[in-house]
Amino acid sequence: MNEPHSIAVIVAHPDDDAYGCAGSIALHEHDPGFRFVLVLATDGAAGQISAGVPATPETLGAWRRVESANAWRAHGTIPVRHEWLGYDDGHVPEVGFEELVQRVHAILLQERPQVVATFGPDGITGHRDHIAIGRATDEAFRRARQVPGPGLRRLVHGAIRASVFERWNTVRRRTGVEAWDPNLEYHLRPVPDEAIDIEVDTSAVSWRVVAGLLEHRSQRDVLMEPVNTRRWQRVVSREPSVLAWPPRGAGEPVLTDLFEGL
Template identity: 60%
Template sequence: MGGSHVLALVVAHPDDDAYGLAGTVALHERDPGFRFVLIHATDGGAGGVDPAYPPLNEPLGQVRRREMEAAWTAHGRPPDRHEWLDYDDGTLSDVPRTELVERIGGILAQERPDVVATFGPDGITGHPDHIAVGAATDAAFELLRTDGGPGLRRLLHGAMRRSTWERWNRGRIRHGLEPWNEARVYDLRPVPDELIGIEVDVRSVAGRVVAGLMEHRTQRYAVSPGVPSDAQEDAGWSRTSGAEPLVIAWPPRPPGAPVLGDVFEGLD
């Protein structure tokens, strides 16, 4: 089911997919042949819950599954295919690598997407689940890329520019918040600016990215601290959601190559 506008995103938890590529999906939603495939390894059932959220009367994982669906409905362009791998939250580093590669690779083999996106080696936050699912996706991509079939033309890693990270950290300090420590698990981790190979300008659809983010209500403390309950009040958060920087993990990017403006640029 290959094509130049098929995008697959492989993540660990609900809300991992709410930023990083949501703007790109919105920009391409009407493209002929555009198809969006989303894979979640876990339902995030072992995560924390925002203190402002009402007491739960059901497993957190069930709530987070509904939040994921509500988020993409609010965004306006749900995935064409969505798969839960149903691993327990927090256990992905214990899953045999070959099993995780086979599970992810099986879906990618059916879809043959031209662009696959996942976490890089830093997991963006150092979360072991992020790192495990990213490494398995990389391995599955490499196996399929070399099998002679269509698709699998570009592998992307979600990332944050160091310059952005430093600017945001200065803002945290000004507001009396503890600065991020890139060596601490769950804190954001940057990559050098020169490693960013794609940066998509999604300012025109940032409101849709924010609308999706805000549906992850149990995770508000983690994914969007300080975001108001009314998206219309949220000009500040929309500004921070206006760009999607990505590292091109495959094909190799020559040093000094220009930064592309779209995940599909140069593939047609």
């Protein structure tokens, strides 16, 4: 008998989870026994505060925890486990690596999800927290796989295609907006198109991904400027990622679903 589909999304901040696999989660929510676990290293308390949002630097963390819950309600698939590791925003690399690994490892052994999704070494934006939690998750996954049991079949890293990155930058330059510079922290970092191992067509549920994004009101000026829901739907209509484990064999086709073949 096949295992029920399950996924653990392990990221740094509220809203990191909104990109990369929210569409895939919507596509699989009615699979028998489907289980979605969300792990956030921080509550994003050091983030920006968009105009009109009555949060302060002292209350932003609590505000963003509520936004995170609201976002998944708006999306329509609520995590069965929504875990906060409680680290300070912007300071995850200062946490002992072994501590981070052990925290994530314990969750992976308790849940044993089929798919684990996190950041790759580029952190997508080069954010130090992204890189730190992604690196710790990779190691936790490796160790958890050594313990016999179900699940832990696939480790994926969210990614941006280089061709898409260049298209976005062309538009930014044409419209007078600063181009993304992958050498700078907080700027997008693409991967070569040929490194993409999975690309999911999420156009049928892109409106649900956007509905979730819109609930991150405190970060709307950072998520996309200016807010344009139609453009957002186009952006989230594809979810590319890199297979960190197991590697895709030479000549094997790009997968079209996070759970394809499992």
